[in-house]
Amino acid sequence: MTDNDTTARDDESPSRDVTRVPIVGDLEPKPDPVFDNFEKAVDAINRIDGDRPVDFVAGIGDVAHEGKRVQYEAATEILQGLEAPFYPILGNEELEESTDRFFEYAESWNDDPSAIPDISYVKTVNDVLFVFATATENGKDFDEQELEWIETQLKNHEELPAVLFVHAAPQNVFPEGRTMLVDNFDRILSIPNVSAVFSGHSHMSVHETTTYARDDWGNHHVHIPGIERTKVGDEHVPRFRLATIGSDGRVTVETYNVDEDRFEDEHEVSFDISSAPAQTHVE
Known part of the structure; x- marks a missing residue:
């Protein structure tokens, strides 16, 4: 785990008021x-990057099934064609191998x-702290050292709103999906500058399940649907999300349907990660 932070696409993109x-x-x-779907x-x-420049692409784990070389x-081969930087964490699939x-x-x-410096790391872009946190216990749960590392990053940047990327959702967030097995992540969620958490692992359908929620501390949780396979829901549609964060802290999360090659307005979510009281629009 590393605690050095950098800005994304700092030398390529002009300054703008959104991330x-x-x-x-x-x-x-x-x-x-x-x-094929990926x-x-x-x-x-x-x-999208050509029309609305992106700062980086985040990956919430499970790139390679069982960590196999093939x-x-x-x-x-596909990732080398991605024009924006790619910053992933490891999921349970990668952790099945070394x-x-x-x-x-x-x-x-x-x-x-060196753009991906460790299994966990942070990056700051436009006064937002992005925490990429790999959980090594079964790819879902954080051990004590990993929790302490996250706490240190949040404390070192306590003036910034923090967005977290984890593989499995914390407990008591998404009722239909599989979550972390233990509740020790609650101590992270209770830290004041935590604002939003993006997670996956459950492969949930946005049509049939809860994929946006708020927790007891007011944090916003957004599920990232699986590019391959839907496990919770009857029909698989490959989707990804696009988060746009304004300088005022307003966040819009759009949902892109890969099969239909379009954004799905009915699955758009918006919320606020500024210091002002959060306002939400729920899908």
């Missing part, structure tokens, strides 16, 4: 390494091989 982050998750096809998602993100190789194998491939996912 845009496409968020993808659960990419791994099973069992064959055929990433390839279409990357093409869509590149087109999966990494196929995913890497982290060394993850970094063997991750070093080629960005122009800068």
Whole structure:
């Protein structure tokens, strides 16, 4: 884990009053390494980037099924065509193999091989702290050292609103999906500058399940649907989210339907991560 933070696309993008982050998750096809949906998602993100420049693409884990080389190789070929930086965490699939194998491939996912410095790291963009937090206990739960690291990052940047990327959702957030197995993450959610948490793992359908919620501390939780496979819901539709954060703290999360090549207005979510009382529009 590393606590050095950097800005995303700092030397490429002009200063602007919004931060845009496409968020993808659960990419791994099973069992064959055929990433057709992910390839279409990357093409869509590149087109969006050309029209509405994005700062980076976040990944909430599970790029390669069971951490297999054949999966990494196929995913890497596609990721090398992504025009924006790609900042992922590890999910349970990557952790079925060694982290060394993850970094063997991750070093080629960005122009800068050190862009993904560790399994957990932070980046700051436009006065927002982004915390990329890998949970090594079954890919879902955080041990004491990992929790202390997150607490330190939040304390070191206590003046900034924090957006967290984790693989599995905390307990008591999404009733239909699979979550963290223990409740120790509550101590992170209670820290004042935590504002939003993006998670995946459950592969939930946005049509049939709860994929946006607020917790007891007022934090906003958004589920990232799986690019490959829907496990909770009857029909799989590959989707990713696009988060746009304004300088005023207003956040809009759009949902992109990869099959239909369009944003789905009915699944848009908006909320506020400024110091002002949160206001929400729920899908």
